[in-house]
Amino acid sequence: MKQVSAILVAGPTASGKSALALRLARALGGVAINADSMQVYRDLRVLTARPDREDEPKVPHRLFGHVDGAVNYSAGLWLANASVALDEARREGRLPIFVGGTGLYFKALTQGLSAIPPVPEDVRAKIRARAANAPAADLYASLMRHDPATAARLRPSDPQRILRA
Known part of the structure; x- marks a missing residue:
């Protein structure tokens, strides 16, 4: 056994x-x-x-x-x-x-995890500021324009994952 x-x-x-x-x-x-x-x-x-x-x-x-x-x-x-x-x-x-x-x-x-490089704090702050001022639908639309394949795997109502993408 x-x-x-x-x-x-x-x-x-x-x-x-x-x-x-x-x-x-x-x-x-x-x-x-x-x-x-x-x-x-x-x-x-x-x-x-x-x-x-x-x-x-x-x-x-x-x-x-x-x-x-x-x-x-x-x-x-x-x-x-x-x-x-x-x-x-x-x-x-x-x-x-x-x-x-x-x-x-x-x-x-x-x-295991995919190898993702660390994101500089200034970039994180910029993204957080953008998220605070934009609805999830707008963030999703932006992701669709820049990376439709990734956007297709995410829910439009999930701002946390949209921001990570």
């Missing part, structure tokens, strides 16, 4: 993922590795249903509350951190148990 190399526990907020991951980690000698984009932030324990202080010492936990709220954290940074946590778990002989509700993180873990 093939040995399990990792377990992925995914689902919506407050659906019991953390409790399941805790049970699995205790039973299988695992380590809980966060895969939730909000639970990475140090100051958001209660708002994100992050494992409580009583549960955290029961099994090793990684990538929970390790980022300051002022940091611009991304899926790319999470993947780099998760790769380190995965390697550490394997070196320690522990089963990695990824737990969270961020689909992009699970996709990054299982399929």
Whole structure:
């Protein structure tokens, strides 16, 4: 029989993922590795249903509350951190148990991410200013003119993805 190399526990907020991951980690000698984009932030324990202080010492936990709220954290940074946590778990002989509700993180873990260069802060500010003054339909129309193939994959009512494109 093939040995399990990792377990992925995914689902919506407050659906019991953390409790399941805790049970699995205790039973299988695992380590809980966060895969939730909000639970990475140090100051958001209660708002994100992050494992409580009583549960955290029961099994090793990684990538929970390790980022300051002022940091611009991304899926790319999470993947780099998760790769380190995965390697550490394997070196320690522990089963990695990824737990969270961020689909992009699970996709990054299982399929990787496209290489996207960092966007300079002045360019980000310019785009944010444009978005603040234009309805999503106008942004979508502009994207259609410049990159119709990308626009066709997006919803006209999704300004966040339109701006990223």
